[in-house]
Amino acid sequence: xxxxxxxxxxxxxxxxxxxxxxxxxxxxxxxxxxxxxxxxxxxxxxxxxxxxxxxxxxxxxxxxxxxxxxxxxxxxxxxxxxxxxxxxxxxxxxxxxxxxxxxxxxxxxxxxxxxxxxxxxxxxxxxxxxxxxxxxxxxxxxxxxxxxxxxxxxxxxxxxxxxxxxxxxxxxxxxxxxxxxxxxxxxxxxxxxxxxxxxxxxxxxxxxxxxxxxxxxxxxxxxxxxxxxxxxxxxxxxxxxxxxxxxxxxxxxxxxxxxxxxxxxxxxxxxxxxxxxxxxxxxxxxxxxxxxxxxxxxxxxxxxxxxxxxxxxxxxxxxxxxxxxxxxxxxxxxxxxxxxxxxxxxxxxxxxxxxxxxxxxxxxxxxxxxxxxxxxxxxxxxxxxxxxxxxxxxxxxxxxxxxxxxxxxxxxxxxxxxxxxxxxxxxxxxxxxxxxxxxxxxxxxxxxxxxxxxxxxxxxxxxxxxxxxxxxxxxxxxxxxxxxxxxxxxxx
Ligand code: UN1
Numbered sequence: 242x243x244x245x246x247x248x249x250x251x252x253x254x255x256x257x258x259x260x261x262x263x264x265x266x267x268x269x270x271x272x273x274x275x276x277x278x279x280x281x282x283x284x285x286x287x288x289x290x291x292x293x294x295x296x297x298x299x300x301x302x303x304x305x306x307x308x309x310x311x312x313x314x315x316x317x318x319x320x321x322x323x324x325x326x327x328x329x330x331x332x333x334x335x336x337x338x339x340x341x342x343x344x345x346x347x348x349x350x351x352x353x354x355x356x357x358x359x360x361x362x363x364x365x366x367x368x369x370x371x372x373x374x375x376x377x378x379x380x381x382x383x384x385x386x387x388x389x390x391x392x393x394x395x396x397x398x399x400x401x402x403x404x405x406x407x408x409x410x411x412x413x414x415x416x417x418x419x420x421x422x423x424x425x426x427x428x429x430x431x432x433x434x435x436x437x438x439x440x441x442x443x444x445x446x447x448x449x450x451x452x453x454x455x456x457x458x459x460x461x462x463x464x465x466x467x468x469x470x471x472x473x474x475x476x477x478x479x480x481x482x483x484x485x486x487x488x489x490x491x492x493x494x495x496x497x498x499x500x501x502x503x504x505x506x507x508x509x510x511x512x513x514x515x516x517x518x519x520x521x522x523x524x525x526x527x528x529x530x531x532x533x534x535x536x537x538x539x540x541x542x543x544x545x546x547x548x549x550x551x552x553x554x555x556x557x558x559x560x561x562x563x564x565x566x567x568x569x570x571x572x573x574x575x576x577x578x579x580x581x582x583x584x585x586x587x588x589x590x591x592x593x594x595x596x597x598x599x600x601x602x603x604x605x606x607x608x609x610x611x612x613x614x615x616x617x618x619x620x621x622x623x624x625x626x627x628x629x630x631x632x633x634x635x636x637x638x639x640x641x642x643x644x645x646x647x648x649x650x651x652x653x654x655x656x657x658x659x660x661x662x663x664x665x666x667x668x669x670x671x672x673x674x675x676x677x678x679x680x681x682x683x684x685x686x687x688x689x690x691x692x693x694x695x696x697x698x699x700x701x702x703x704x705x706x707x708x709x710x711x712x713x714x715x716x717x718x719x720x721x722x723x724x725x726x727x728x729x730x731x732x733x
Contacts, residue, residue, distance in 0.1 A: 243274040245420070247283055247444065248427050250290035251437025256445070257282045264421050267333040267564045268554060268603045276420040279445035284412065284453035287441035291383045291410035292459055294438030299380045299408040306406050307357020313402075313433035314350035317343065324394060324425060326556065331419050332393050333563040333604070334518045335555045345395035346426075349686045349703065353402040356708050360406075371722035378712040380408035381485070382461030385454040387414045387447070387475070389467045390566055391521045391625075393422035399686070399702050400464045400711075401430070401440065407711035409461075411440045412454050416467075418567055420444045447471065455479050462486070464702070464710065466523075469623075469695055476698065487700045487710055489523070489691055491623040492651030494681040495644035496526040497666070499637065500534040502656035506678065508542045510656065511629070514680030516550065516608050519562050520627040521570065523696075524652045524674070526681040528620055529631045530640045536633055540589070540612075543631075547590050547608050553599055564603040565626060571604040574626030577619055578609055586613040586630065615643040623649065637662055645671045651692035652681040673701070 244261070246253040256277035263272045277283075298306075317324065325340035334342065362376035386400040397415060404411050415423035427442045443450050451471075454460055455478040462485040465475050472488045479486045496514055498507045514526030531539050555563030565571040571594065578592050591609030594600075606627065613620050613630040620630045634640035644653055653672035657663055663677045673692035674684050684690050689701035702710055720726055 242272060245274055245276050245424050245444075247277050247279060247287070248424070248431075248440070248442035249283070249287045250293070250441070251431070256280060262417060262445075264331060264418065266330050267566050268330070270602045273331055274421045276417075276424075276444040279443040279450040281449065281453040283443050283445075284450060284457060287412050287443050288383060288457050288459035290438040290441055291412060294436060295380070295382065295410045298410060298436060298439050301408070303357040303360050303406065303408065305357070306408060307354040309434045310350050310354035310357070310402055310406060313429050313435075314347050314354060316429045316432055317347050317350065320429070321347070324422070327425060328393055328422055329555045329563070331421050332390055333555055333566050334521075335560055335563050336558055338518055339555070342392050342395045345392070345686060346398035349395070349398045349707075350402045352687055353406045353707055356403075357406055360708060360712070362714070367718070368728060369720070369722070369726045371720065372726060373719040373721065375717050377715050377717060378407070378708065379715050381711060381713050382409060383412065383459060384409045384711065385412045385414065385460045385463040387451050387454065387463065387465045387467065388416060388423070390416035390418035391518060391523075393419035394426060396466050397423060397426055399690075399707070401426070403707040404464070404711045405430070405435060405439070407708060409711055410438065412460060413440060413442045414447075414450050414454055415442070415444065417444065417446065451475070452478065455484075456482075458482060460484070465489070486698065487702065488698045489702060490696050491649055492523045492525070492692065492696055493528065493621060493623055493647040493649045494524055494526055494652045494672070495528045495530050495654070496681055497530040497634070497640045497644055497653075497655040498532060498535065498539055499640070499655065499657040499659070499662060500532040501658045502535070503658065503678075504535060504539055504542060507656040508539060508546060510654070510680035511543060512546050514654070514682050515629040516547075516562055516627045517682055519565055521566060521625050522682055524682045524684065525625070526654065527624060527629060528644070529629055530634050530643050531631060532640065533633050533635055540631065544590055544610065547610055550608055552595060552605060552607070562608060562627060564605045566604070568604055570626060571606055574606050574624060574628060577622070577624045577626065577628055581611045581613065581617070581619040581628070581630070584617045584619070586611040586617055586619055589631075591627075615646050621647050637665070641666060641669050645669070648695040649692065650694035651696040652676065652684070654679060654681045673697075
């Protein structure tokens with residue numbers, strides 16, 4: 242059994258508690274590795290290491306920091322197959338998606354590495370003679386990166402890569418369901434040449450380690466992806482210290498299919514959007530809004546495909562859906578299925594835990610399809626499982642109204658061949674990411690990612706937002722006139 246330590250100040254060392262937890266395969270229940278339960282004292286040591294490393298790291302020219310990221314991306318490419326398999330073993334998504342997770346991490350590293358030679362500021366004219374105005378991008382300081390289990394390599398890299406490029410030091414606290422993927426990432430950054438103390442890994446409970454990171458005055462800013470209630474706790478805790486926080490929280494994403502849509506394409510998109518990653522994506526299509534004229538036909542096509550889904554060992558390339566990531570996720574999914582039944586939604590497929598020799602050791606649940614009314618709990622609350630609510634819409638306006646009738650706003654999609662409707666939907670859908678004729682999942686890293694309403698706090702990550710998120714703007718005025726010049730104060 243592999244036993245890991247914390248990674249602080251460039252060395253792997255035990256936590257002061259001496260206690261550990263297991264990371265297990267959601268497929269077989271087998272323990273994959275043991276990790277330390279970090280303490281506030283461990284966080285403090287890591288913050289000191291990060292603070293100590295910051296001065297030298299921020300003075301490394303950004304293109305050089307970028308070269309380290311290019312090297313990390315190269316190592317990751319070489320290990321893509323192994324890492325992808327690890328994602329699948331530790332988290333349970335099917336192998337094609339495990340590899341996709343790693344590819345998204347690589348994409349982000351390469352994108353951000355190139356930014357090392359850009360990191361643009363602004364130059365604008367001054368209102369005064371012989372005066373120069375510009376902005377430069379500077380490190381924020383020590384970043385607390387608190388990451389989820391559903392994208393155990395991609396989401397950490399959305400945060401770690403731009404934070405490193407920006408010249409920051411980092412406290413990395415991964416989900417306790419996927420610490421092994423996190424440790425492998427840290428090893429890659431170490432091998433690529435990230436100096437000691439710049440990147441520190443502290444594993445353990447969110448309520449202990451996460452809280453200590455949020456409350457430590459030496460941590461300058463927090464970037465968090467996860468659930469709404471944890472997000473609110475972090476936001477409130479950080480407010481006390483006026484600490485900048487970036488939050489990427491839940492979704493209840495609608496996929497609208499209009500009466501003129503290419504139905505085969507749309508249903509294929511629904512299958513991938515709703516049941517990819519067993520519905521455990523913030524971007525999952527958890528609501529299918531069907532125009533009433535194609536409702537029956539689309540429903541029939543959908544159910545036929547859901548019945549054919551192959552569920553089982555996610556390492557088997559012929560399997561469509563693996564287990565839920567944890568016992569907790571399985572229970573939450575089953576609870577919501579009960580909620581749906583109780584509130585009168587019609588269960589058209591699924592609804593049960595899968596039993597039998599192939600399934601008993603893992604957290605397997607059937608993909609489930611409800612016919613529901615918009616407004617029921619299963620249509621407004623995030624389930625984070627393979628549960629799809631199908632909602633009937635009279636027309637375009639009704640579909641958009643129902644799509645927007647939730648507190649979240651991450652991604653949304655419409656299938657239509659009518660360009661007018663497509664553009665109207667783009668304008669009217671309340672979401673940070675909108676798709677036309679494609680499912681709600683699969684955002685590319687060179688564009689900003691994030692949502693409106695309760696999905697976040699107005700910020701974005703990835704794309705052009707990545708560097709903004711992890712740098713401060715410094716405004717600089719240089720007066721070379723040799724005299725005191727007064728802005729705004731004029732003769733007339
Ligand atoms: C998430 O579920 O938290 O757009 C992120 C997508 C992926 C990222 C999902 N690129 O579905």
